[in-house]
Amino acid sequence: MKVDPQCSYCLLSRVHYESELSTDDEILIGRIMQECIRVLNDTYAPGVPAASVSTSMHQRAYELLNDSDPYRDMKEVCNRTAENVFPIAMSMVYDGDPSDNELFRRAVLAAVIGNFFDFGVMGLEVPISLFDETFRQHFIRGLNIDDTSRMFDMLDNVVYIADNCGEILLDTLVFDIIKKLGGHVTLVVRGKPILTDVTMKDIIELGIDEKVDRVLTTGSGSIGVDMSQAPQELLDAFRDASLIISKGMANYETLTEHEMGPIAYLLKAKCKPVARHIGVDVGHSVARLCE
Amino acid sequence: MKVDPQCSYCLLSRVHYESELSTDDEILIGRIMQECIRVLNDTYAPGVPAASVSTSMHQRAYELLNDSDPYRDMKEVCNRTAENVFPIAMSMVYDGDPSDNELFRRAVLAAVIGNFFDFGVMGLEVPISLFDETFRQHFIRGLNIDDTSRMFDMLDNVVYIADNCGEILLDTLVFDIIKKLGGHVTLVVRGKPILTDVTMKDIIELGIDEKVDRVLTTGSGSIGVDMSQAPQELLDAFRDASLIISKGMANYETLTEHEMGPIAYLLKAKCKPVARHIGVDVGHSVARLCE
Numbered sequence: 001m002k003v004d005p006q007c008s009y010c011l012l013s014r015v016h017y018e019s020e021l022s023t024d025d026e027i028l029i030g031r032i033m034q035e036c037i038r039v040l041n042d043t044y045a046p047g048v049p050a051a052s053v054s055t056s057m058h059q060r061a062y063e064l065l066n067d068s069d070p071y072r073d074m075k076e077v078c079n080r081t082a083e084n085v086f087p088i089a090m091s092m093v094y095d096g097d098p099s100d101n102e103l104f105r106r107a108v109l110a111a112v113i114g115n116f117f118d119f120g121v122m123g124l125e126v127p128i129s130l131f132d133e134t135f136r137q138h139f140i141r142g143l144n145i146d147d148t149s150r151m152f153d154m155l156d157n158v159v160y161i162a163d164n165c166g167e168i169l170l171d172t173l174v175f176d177i178i179k180k181l182g183g184h185v186t187l188v189v190r191g192k193p194i195l196t197d198v199t200m201k202d203i204i205e206l207g208i209d210e211k212v213d214r215v216l217t218t219g220s221g222s223i224g225v226d227m228s229q230a231p232q233e234l235l236d237a238f239r240d241a242s243l244i245i246s247k248g249m250a251n252y253e254t255l256t257e258h259e260m261g262p263i264a265y266l267l268k269a270k271c272k273p274v275a276r277h278i279g280v281d282v283g284h285s286v287a288r289l290c291e
Numbered sequence: 292m293k294v295d296p297q298c299s300y301c302l303l304s305r306v307h308y309e310s311e312l313s314t315d316d317e318i319l320i321g322r323i324m325q326e327c328i329r330v331l332n333d334t335y336a337p338g339v340p341a342a343s344v345s346t347s348m349h350q351r352a353y354e355l356l357n358d359s360d361p362y363r364d365m366k367e368v369c370n371r372t373a374e375n376v377f378p379i380a381m382s383m384v385y386d387g388d389p390s391d392n393e394l395f396r397r398a399v400l401a402a403v404i405g406n407f408f409d410f411g412v413m414g415l416e417v418p419i420s421l422f423d424e425t426f427r428q429h430f431i432r433g434l435n436i437d438d439t440s441r442m443f444d445m446l447d448n449v450v451y452i453a454d455n456c457g458e459i460l461l462d463t464l465v466f467d468i469i470k471k472l473g474g475h476v477t478l479v480v481r482g483k484p485i486l487t488d489v490t491m492k493d494i495i496e497l498g499i500d501e502k503v504d505r506v507l508t509t510g511s512g513s514i515g516v517d518m519s520q521a522p523q524e525l526l527d528a529f530r531d532a533s534l535i536i537s538k539g540m541a542n543y544e545t546l547t548e549h550e551m552g553p554i555a556y557l558l559k560a561k562c563k564p565v566a567r568h569i570g571v572d573v574g575h576s577v578a579r580l581c582e
Contacts, residue, residue, distance in 0.1 A: 005310075
């Protein structure tokens with residue numbers, strides 16, 4: 001996906017947000033903003049991939065903050081919030097002894113709603129206190145794009161590219177049904193901390209490595225998946241997958257720049273540029289298969 | 292007032308907004324964003340006056356849009372909305388035969404609430420359909436900073452620097468009480484269209500020139516008042532005034548860069564940087580006298 005005008009100010013607001021998470025030194029924050037405006041000016045041009053701008057800006061901010069993980073505490077909040085909502089999600093997914101096909105659809109829906117756990121995207125945030133109720137509402141509303149029936153026959157050897165902390169707990173509902181059906185799950189997480197995205201450390205702390213067959217990393221702390229930095233074993237896994245499942249907007253932004261598949265994009269459309277690119281409204285729940 | 296980190300992304304969002312008001316040519320909009328990022332990069336530095344960044348960015352956007360007034364239709368909407376709310380404002384200001392001092396305080400409050408008619412500031416917008424109710428609520432809530440009693444004895448020769456279309460109709464409630472008390476009102480409007488700000492053309496179309504003693508302009512289409520472009524008669528008016536009344540955030544941002552006074556700042560604090568500079572919360576109603 002190419003950069004949109006809106007990305008420019010969303011990214012500056014996010015750099016400001018993460019700077020304030022990391023420090024209260026206003027002089028340093030002012031210097032980071034000035035430097036990230038310079039990086040924006042150097043990288044922004046109509047038609048460039050969105051992630052080439054965003055990765056450069058965030059990495060420069062992290063360097064100047066001298067902080068490898070400004071979202072450390074925020075990730076913890078995301079996980080705790082997801083733990084609270086998990087029992088509700090579980091009961092709604094398994095309610096009334098559904099068929100495997102229906103179970104898969106519901107688990108995907110729960111995982112997509114979990115994508116709301118990402119804090120800091122300008123324009124669409126859900127207060128933590130409202131998450132239970134929001135989860136119920138969005139579950140009842142269902143998927144706005146639902147290709148889960150077509151995905152259902154492709155679950156032999158799944159590569160599942162995770163997005164944020166918090167939502168990763170809801171992703172396990174999808175892992176469970178794939179495993180129940182006899183499928184193999186390779187989970188992919190970021191190589192280094194970036195935003196609230198899941199890393200290997202988070203996966204081990206949460207015990208999620210035991211829910212899947214293996215865990216690989218993207219090989220970098222870039223936004224989404226930077227294929228130029230992807231380890232060979234990840235490239236092999238993509239090639240051999242019966243289905244790649246890509247979670248969230250950052251993975252969508254980066255993977256739509258490459259010819260690969262079959263790939264399923266599971267996400268909440270949380271900003272106008274991504275929503276427009278997919279052809280849905282902001283707030284819609286998406287499970288689209290591209291073959 | 293100096294530039295704040297938040298100004299950087301607020302300004303880019305506003306440039307995007309006004310570009311979309313003026314054209315649906317996405318290629319042109321992309322080029323304008325890229326160019327305004329360049330202007331932001333050239334002008335933004337911690338400690339520079341906020342208006343030196345904002346004026347440069349907006350003027351470059353207007354040039355590239357080849358549009359002298361992208362907010363043309365929006366200004367019309369502001370005026371129509373203000374016309375609808377005016378009878379309610381009038382009745383609340385004059386309710387119960389108030390003293391002149393109280394009448395002035397209420398008229399100032401109504402004018403401050405009118406400052407909400409500015410559309411397009413990120414983070415605080417009031418839907419048109421809710422304006423009546425919002426007006427009532429804010430009127431009952433009153434002024435969070437109220438120096439009107441001290442202003443009341445300074446109304447002999449007032450220079451009133453207007454802000455936006457729409458709210459200018461509510462400003463006439465203040466003009467009326469100053470005139471009733473025997474004072475002289477010099478109204479100051481922008482020299483050229485900028486954002487939804489009032490120009491001489493707007494004043495004449497609305498018949499507001501008949502409500503005041505004379506109308507001057509800032510001599511430019513800069514944000515707020517750019518003193519380096521102010522005509523001599525405006526500088527003379529400032530010097531001779533018993534009280535300068537400055538309406539809204541843009542005038543506040545620019546006039547706080549100069550030693551002048553006595554000056555009264557009437558505004559709704561619509562963004563964090565201005566609210567913090569004044570020492571109030573976002574959404575607060577301010578009538579502060581600086582002597």
